[in-house]
Amino acid sequence: MTRLLFVALLGLAAAASLLAPQWSRAQSLAGYYHDLVTRLRGPTTVQAAGSTVVLPADVFNTGLGTANAPTLLLSAGDDALVLATSGCRDSPAPLAACRLAAPLQPAGSAVAEYIVRIAPSARNVVVVGLTATADGVDAQPENNESFAVIAVVRRVALQARLLSRTTFPDGNQSVLVRIENTGPSDTQELRVDWQVSPGSLPVSAQCSVIGTGRCPGNTQLGRLDPGASLVYSFAFPPFTAQTPNMGLMLSATTSDASETGNGNTLSLSWSDPISSDGFE
Amino acid sequence: MRTRAEPVPALASLSALCAFALLQSADPLAAAALPALVVGAAIALLRGELDFARRAEAAQWAFGALLLTWCLATAFAPDPRIGLALSVPPLAAAIVLVLAARAHWTPAARDALLVGLYATAGVQCMQVLLALAGGAAAGPAAVQAAAVPWLVAPNDLAWCTCLLAFLPGTWAHARTSVARAACVLWVGVVLGAALAAESRLALACAVLALGVPLLQRRPGVAVLAFTAAAALLAVAWGKGLASLASRTELWAAAIELGAARPWTGIGPGGFMAALETTLPAASRIDPRGMPWPHSLPLEAFAVLGLPGLAALAAVGLACLRRIPNRNAASFGIMLAASPLVLLEASLLRTWVWFMLALLCGLPARADSPRAMEGSR
Numbered sequence: 001m002t003r004l005l006f007v008a009l010l011g012l013a014a015a016a017s018l019l020a021p022q023w024s025r026a027q028s029l030a031g032y033y034h035d036l037v038t039r040l041r042g043p044t045t046v047q048a049a050g051s052t053v054v055l056p057a058d059v060f061n062t063g064l065g066t067a068n069a070p071t072l073l074l075s076a077g078d079d080a081l082v083l084a085t086s087g088c089r090d091s092p093a094p095l096a097a098c099r100l101a102a103p104l105q106p107a108g109s110a111v112a113e114y115i116v117r118i119a120p121s122a123r124n125v126v127v128v129g130l131t132a133t134a135d136g137v138d139a140q141p142e143n144n145e146s147f148a149v150i151a152v153v154r155r156v157a158l159q160a161r162l163l164s165r166t167t168f169p170d171g172n173q174s175v176l177v178r179i180e181n182t183g184p185s186d187t188q189e190l191r192v193d194w195q196v197s198p199g200s201l202p203v204s205a206q207c208s209v210i211g212t213g214r215c216p217g218n219t220q221l222g223r224l225d226p227g228a229s230l231v232y233s234f235a236f237p238p239f240t241a242q243t244p245n246m247g248l249m250l251s252a253t254t255s256d257a258s259e260t261g262n263g264n265t266l267s268l269s270w271s272d273p274i275s276s277d278g279f280e
Numbered sequence: 281m282r283t284r285a286e287p288v289p290a291l292a293s294l295s296a297l298c299a300f301a302l303l304q305s306a307d308p309l310a311a312a313a314l315p316a317l318v319v320g321a322a323i324a325l326l327r328g329e330l331d332f333a334r335r336a337e338a339a340q341w342a343f344g345a346l347l348l349t350w351c352l353a354t355a356f357a358p359d360p361r362i363g364l365a366l367s368v369p370p371l372a373a374a375i376v377l378v379l380a381a382r383a384h385w386t387p388a389a390r391d392a393l394l395v396g397l398y399a400t401a402g403v404q405c406m407q408v409l410l411a412l413a414g415g416a417a418a419g420p421a422a423v424q425a426a427a428v429p430w431l432v433a434p435n436d437l438a439w440c441t442c443l444l445a446f447l448p449g450t451w452a453h454a455r456t457s458v459a460r461a462a463c464v465l466w467v468g469v470v471l472g473a474a475l476a477a478e479s480r481l482a483l484a485c486a487v488l489a490l491g492v493p494l495l496q497r498r499p500g501v502a503v504l505a506f507t508a509a510a511a512l513l514a515v516a517w518g519k520g521l522a523s524l525a526s527r528t529e530l531w532a533a534a535i536e537l538g539a540a541r542p543w544t545g546i547g548p549g550g551f552m553a554a555l556e557t558t559l560p561a562a563s564r565i566d567p568r569g570m571p572w573p574h575s576l577p578l579e580a581f582a583v584l585g586l587p588g589l590a591a592l593a594a595v596g597l598a599c600l601r602r603i604p605n606r607n608a609a610s611f612g613i614m615l616a617a618s619p620l621v622l623l624e625a626s627l628l629r630t631w632v633w634f635m636l637a638l639l640c641g642l643p644a645r646a647d648s649p650r651a652m653e654g655s656r
Contacts, residue, residue: 024310
């Protein structure tokens with residue numbers, strides 16, 4: 001009987017040596033070490049660049065010791081994310097570093113909810129990393145990191161509208177048109193095409209930027225961040241008997257983002273008020 | 281087939297115990313320690329080295345009770361997972377106890393076991409010295425850099441210095457100059473490591489371990505030497521008595537925690553987390569996380585409850601009763617181990633379980649070995 005018990009004891013020890021080969025190291029750290037494991041839950045649907053998403057960040061302590069001063073650090077390359085707000089409390093750290101309010105006891109867990117804005121210039125995918133640290137020894141530092149991949153598309157909404165049409169005393173006319181990006185993403189391949197009628201009119205155009213953007217030129221495409229505008233100033237000549245009617249057709253298009261809405265074209269036409277009513 | 285009159289020499293048992301201890305002297309080899317113990321024990325079983333018909337002594341029953349209280353405390357702990365993960369040393373100690381208590385330990389085999397312990401201590405201490413030579417700072421940093429699984433804190437080196445109690449006996453039986461040179465080298469390495477680790481407790485244990493033979497021969501000199509050594513140790517490195525004051529805080533907390541769960545304790549490995557609730561770090565003299573209360577009896581009370589404390593007391597009393605008359609080595613190691621047990625040792629340490637199992641298991645009276653007899 002005693003012999004059988006001893007054999008069972010040996011079997012138990014053999015199993016222990018197989019299941020926990022590093023028991024000696026764990027023993028020497030007994031009580032000192034924690035083991036933080038993180039999980040970052042990214043959105044499962046495609047997100048628009050510039051939109052706001054919620055990233056729940058879970059952290060578990062699977063070690064045998066308390067993790068004191070646990071801190072989460074959210075990161076993404078190339079400034080792809082901007083922290084909108086944080087669910088963490090008592091966070092004295094800059095932006096994405098989130099100091100949890102309480103130590104994590106063994107088998108304890110916490111959730112920090114990050115609300116982030118994807119950079120308007122993000123393309124294709126944004127890889128977000130989450131790292132957890134705490135004071136003391138972490139048994140397996142390699143599982144402190146987790147990642148989430150956010151699929152990103154660019155969505156712009158270009159709105160072209162007439163700001164003003166002015167006739168100066170000398171008869172020259174000015175037409176101001178504003179092209180605004182009301183979408184969440186930016187576009188860096190903006191093309192603005194315009195036509196006047198009659199086509200023979202000597203019309204010149206000047207472009208200026210309100211906000212962050214760039215006017216399209218002869219050799220390069222334009223850029224327009226969310227909320228930014230391009231203002232085109234068209235200088236029309238005075239009406240003449242041959243040109244009593246004038247018109248302007250303008251369209252703003254982009255090749256690096258999907259266009260939402262249908263306000264990206266503008267069609268204007270106006271007539272000489274004197275000739276049209278026949279009094280002069 | 282051998283008869284009871286011709287017991288099988290404890291060759292495999294000896295190898296298993298020495299391998300288990302030695303392999304844990306270096307972190308890369310530590311994973312092989314438990315398999316080596318299991319394989320060695322299995323071979324000992326197959327060779328017929330273990331006599332299961334032998335009647336168990338009180339010390340062995342007491343050690344068994346201690347193991348049982350560990351299991352119960354683990355089962356009833358708030359998080360049994362922690363205790364379970366820390367249960368490999370008690371499990372190994374149960375095997376060590378069987379090997380020590382059931383094998384036939386000839387004087388030569390016991391001498392060889394002692395040499396194995398010397399080697400284990402020597403290798404561990406040498407690694408501390410090498411860490412110091414490698415650029416580690418003296419004190420805890422040297423111990424940490426050595427990465428010896430048995431040595432968590434500098435005071436863990438005290439288990440090595442306690443072995444000095446056996447040295448006079450070994451010295452007396454060392455016939456060759458090589459053997460004596462090895463003794464001198466070993467003492468230098470062990471004391472050097474204790475100095476490198478700045479462990480006053482290890483040095484105090486060394487004084488006590490070596491002092492017993494001195495006390496037997498020249499009592500006056502021994503008392504003077506003890507006093508001087510104690511004074512020197514108390515003021516060494518400017519540490520003063522702050523660590524003792526910190527310990528009193530931990531002891532009070534351990535008593536409080538044990539009193540709160542007197543029957544099962546807070547469970548193995550639960551002290552550090554429980555300490556935060558009883559005595560938060562901000563209000564402690566030493567705010568560092570502290571996994572053990574720096575007192576084996578109080579740890580047993582806090583972690584295992586009253587049954588654990590009673591079992592540990594039974595182990596201690598049974599070991600004291602096993603000291604052969606006028607055996608200076610056994611008395612010396614008991615004396616040297618006293619401050620270690622009261623001020624530092626922990627059930628979280630593998631060496632504590634290993635040494636307790638050996639003390640309870642190895643036969644003490646029937647066939648006292650030559651080397652372990654010490655100077656008489």
